Amino acid sequence: ETPTRALFMLFGGVGDLALRKLYPAIFNLYKKGSLDNDHFALIGLSRKSLTDEEFRAKIMDSIASEADSQEQAQTFASHFYWKSHDVTNKDHYSDLKELADQLEQKYETEGNRVFYVSMAPRFFGMVAQSLHDQDVLSTNGGFNRLVIEKPFGRDYESAKELNDALTSAFHENQIYRIDHYLGKETTEAIPVLRFGNPLLESVWNHEYIKDVQITLAEKLGVEDRAGYYDTAGALRDMIQNHTLQIVSYLAMDQPNSFVDTEIRREKVKALQSMEVYDAEGVKQNFVRGQYGSGPDSVPYREEPGVPSDSNNDTYAAGKIVFNNHRWGDTPFYIRSGKKLADKQGRIDIEFKKPLVDIFAKGTKQPQELQGNVLSFYIDPKIGITLTVNTKDSEQGMHTETIDLGYLQSDQRAAKVPLPYERLFHDILTGDGTYFASWPEVAAAWKFVDPVQKLWDSEPGDFPNYESGSMGPKAADELLARDGNQWYWPD
Ligand code: NAD
Structure with missing residues (x-):
């Protein structure tokens, strides 16, 4: 397997999911050589202001039980950068683009970008559209892949609305809807x-x-x-x-x-x-x-x-x-x-x-x-x-x-x-086998909607x-x- 070069941008960069699951997963791919050890970088993002050093300390905590040595953890964490970023503020995306372009040059990541939105679902669509509209997507011949956490909508209508927002910025084959099962x-x-x-x-x-x-x-x-x-x-x-x-x-x-x-x-x-x-x-x-x-x-x-x-x-x-x-x-x-x-x-x-x-x-x-x-x-x-x-x-x-x-x-x-390690691996190799495509999500909502609708319309005989x-x-x-x-x- 050829190691993949990539620049990650992780929205919700010090959130619960990121610290507990996502960084250990990326670290394991690094250890196993699926991720190119020299040619990768990650930008962590949220409204918090952190220094790169503070962010790296959190990364080292997050991967402590997976690391073979302190040096190994340190070397890995040195590829991590923090950016204070409000996803609702359009101007913040041009700063992000600038940092992304810099890191892409520094680490020679060949234009491969993975955008992971690990935030409350109401932000999924907005982040995708802003990334597109503010030109944060790479145009250098690499890949742009968008990773979306769950839940994907709360019924067919809201899921469709979300999907329309995502697909106005990314192609279906660039979208990875996480289902960790x-x-x-x-x-x-x-x-x-x-x-x-x-x-x-x-x-x-x-x-x-x-x-x-x-x-x-x-x-x-x-x-x-x-x-x-x-x-x-x-x-x-x-x-x-x-x-x-x-x-x-x-x-x-x-x-x-x-x-x-x-x-x-x-x-x-x-x-x-x-x-x-x-x-x-x-x-x-x-x-x-x-x-x-x-x-x-x-x-x-x-x-x-x-x-x-x-x-x-x-x-x-x-x-x-x-x-x-x-x-x-x-x-x-x-x-x-x-x-x-x-x-x-x-x-x-x-x-x-x-x-x-x-x-x-x-x-x-x-x-x-x-x-x-x-x-x-x-x-x-x-x-x-x-x-x-x-x-x-x-x-x-x-x-x-x-x-x-x-x-x-x-x-x-x-x-x-x-x-999360397996799924990150598939994201890096561009394999959507174990991700839900939009027509699947749509069919599942259409099946579930009448059940939810009936249950919402009359109180249950609870507890039962x-x-x-x-x-x-x-x-x-x-x-x-x-x-x-x-x-x-x-
Ligand atoms: P979290 O609340 O811990 O993290 C979300 C992050 O988003 C926070 O760090 C917050 O500071 C940041 N944020 C909020 N508003 C912002 C804004 N305007 N601009 C920039 N940053 C902002 O959430 P989490 O538990 O890590 O969950 C993230 C996603 O993963 C959610 O979609 C959730 O449904 C999903 N998920 C989480 C778990 C889990 O175990 N935690 C499991 C399955 C799915």
Whole structure:
């Protein structure tokens, strides 16, 4: 791999996300040689006035646990520059352009510029347009790439407005919408597991798959993020983006080749074939929840910063039906919530049982064959398991179900590259495979909007699940109606 030369401009340069995740990610790419160690620089920006030395001290703190030595950290940090910058002030962009041009010469970054907007979403569009209008984009033959944090809008309309603002300044293929779930080891493995194994892909359809379940369960509550979370909720915060993106990699048809343009085409097709519900459909196919009290924990409505009559969803579950040939009547069940029994992101694919169970009769103790279940563990446990029916070791013909597993040890799981590192790597190489394109985001909002609209129009019967449980009863009934049940936890 040829190391990439680049000049970064990071808006929100000493914000929480930047210090906790972004600098350690860039540092790891530096250590591993994906980023050219001599030919890069970063300009940190926000309204704060800091000296370069003060900024570099913060960088060294931020990467302390990743650095092999103090010298290494120091050398890395010497490429960082601070600029006090108010994104709402047009004049500040000409100073920025001047500094960018200087650093580009000094570090010979060949006109490659990465603009990362790690700020409140209301600034995303404005920053993009000002960068364009005030000529901060490079014209020297390198690349200009714009990285946008989440959330991307709060419904289709606002997302479209944001996207129009972004695309008036950058081309779609220059825009990288961050969804950190797509930078996780297991999510990135889905296309390989599917299209690299005829054993799986040949049965990846409604004829053999009974249902697909996607769970993004959190153990924590709202913590100190009520200000944001109470205006968003589980449906916007977890379902519209992360969950539906995972759905798209699971449901898509095989791309012609493994390049982002081809993959995006197939993801969009899959998302656009989801049945969009009317109000009645929403009532039947979606369930919302809000946590009440539990052992040692207070109800959501008593959390700091949450209004005592909040109608916000801390849990959302739903059933997706695809109007396409591959999926037919096979449902995808999705759910995500806070204050659940355990923290785990996972996908459980339940295969149908054999049409005829020839072992059920004539054995001493008939034991029904189970449908195979393929599980992908996303986070914090990482790996894959597959249940298969076999014969137990007793005399006579008794079947039993065993688990073939490839689960990473906690030690190894703790060492896999973090999502932001993988995603930064892809930004440097210009690979949009694990980013959401606009038509995908649009399709996801169009699916989610009617649900949100109905939920906003009438108060929920909250609280309706206990902290530390697996969510509201209605979410179990959603599956029971189809003769199914959540596979996890047992
Ligand atoms: P933050 O509030 O810590 O940082 C934002 C920065 O923007 C601050 O440093 C602030 O000084 C600066 N800023 C505000 N107004 C400005 C102005 N007019 N001009 C210049 N600078 C200004 O926020 P954060 O937690 O780092 O989040 C940044 C983005 O990342 C948000 O879009 C958020 O939704 C997203 N995000 C954050 C996390 C996280 O763990 N923190 C996780 C996922 C997504």
